[in-house]
Amino acid sequence: MSESKVFLITGSATGLGRSVALKLAERGYSLSLVDFNEQAGQETLSLVLERGAQAVFIKADVSREEDVKNYVEQTVEAFGRIDYFVNNAGIMVPLRLLHEYELSEYDRVTGVNLKGAFLGLKYVIPVMLKNGGGRIVNTVSSNSFKPTAFNGLYSATKHGLAALTKSIGQDYQDLNIRAVGVAPNTMITNIAANAVTTMSEERFAKLAASTGPNIPATPEDIAEVVIFAATTGADMLNGTIVNCAGGEIFQ
Numbered sequence: 001m002s003e004s005k006v007f008l009i010t011g012s013a014t015g016l017g018r019s020v021a022l023k024l025a026e027r028g029y030s031l032s033l034v035d036f037n038e039q040a041g042q043e044t045l046s047l048v049l050e051r052g053a054q055a056v057f058i059k060a061d062v063s064r065e066e067d068v069k070n071y072v073e074q075t076v077e078a079f080g081r082i083d084y085f086v087n088n089a090g091i092m093v094p095l096r097l098l099h100e101y102e103l104s105e106y107d108r109v110t111g112v113n114l115k116g117a118f119l120g121l122k123y124v125i126p127v128m129l130k131n132g133g134g135r136i137v138n139t140v141s142s143n144s145f146k147p148t149a150f151n152g153l154y155s156a157t158k159h160g161l162a163a164l165t166k167s168i169g170q171d172y173q174d175l176n177i178r179a180v181g182v183a184p185n186t187m188i189t190n191i192a193a194n195a196v197t198t199m200s201e202e203r204f205a206k207l208a209a210s211t212g213p214n215i216p217a218t219p220e221d222i223a224e225v226v227i228f229a230a231t232t233g234a235d236m237l238n239g240t241i242v243n244c245a246g247g248e249i250f251q
């Protein structure tokens with residue numbers, strides 16, 4: 001069983017989750033890597049093992065309760081505890097006006113981004129309580145403050161996850177659980193690849209304008225914020241949403 005502190009990271013196959021995992025591997029943490037993309041997840045696993053981390057990869061669809069129960073159980077089996085939870089898996093669906101979305105798209109995006117995040121909290125928090133506490137980072141978005149154009153459904157999920165973060169910040173203060181929302185704006189990953197390809201040029205221009213003045217981030221930039229929010233910054237940032245838009249201000 002591992003002596004080092006244990007991070008559980010969902011959505012760790014690519015993008016931000018992978019970047020967080022690689023940095024933590026170099027800092028001596030044990031890692032439980034969760035994703036439904038098995039091939040890329042195994043690649044992340046190889047990369048963190050090369051860096052000397054103790055780690056497991058667990059295939060799971062975060063929107064399925066059985067899979068969530070299983071990734072929590074397998075993490076506890078591997079490491080005996082969960083100190084930090086990066087609740088990060090997320091998707092986007094093709095952007096459009098609200099009435100143009102299908103119910104199936106609503107179910108998909110809320111199923112992963114909100115239900116999936118809730119299920120993670122529902123099963124991870126009891127393990128943390130047993131250990132005397134824990135630290136949670138929920139990956140929210142600048143869409144938790146203000147929707148970008150044509151992004152109403154995704155934005156609803158990220159507003160919802162911000163609310164769950166604030167709620168944990170209030171309700172678990174005496175139980176030594178802390179939660180912080182980290183909110184990237186434009187982060188250079190593949191998440192939006194399928195979301196913008198079908199847009200007209202006119203809509204794309206409106207979307208670009210709606211992101212406001214900001215400095216685009218790499219996943220490595222945001223990973224530093226995630227790690228700070230989970231560790232050194234957790235007490236004072238508890239229950240807040242950290243705006244990582246690089247200059248865009250949301251009131």
Ligand SMILES: NC(=O)c1ccc[n+]([C@@H]2O[C@H](COP(=O)([O-])OP(=O)(O)OC[C@H]3O[C@@H](n4cnc5c(N)ncnc54)[C@H](O)[C@@H]3O)[C@@H](O)[C@H]2O)c1
Nearest residue numbers: 011013014015016035036037061062089090141187189191
């Ligand atoms: N890229 C941006 O501009 C941006 C901005 C704000 C917030 N975010 C948020 O950052 C987080 C990470 O996204 P990213 O930008 O690194 O994109 P990404 O697509 O590289 O990473 C998302 C990861 O989640 C995994 N995933 C998706 N659905 C899943 C499911 N049902 N079960 C298990 N794993 C699943 C994917 O396989 C992938 O590894 C997401 O929550 C996203 O909403 C991204």
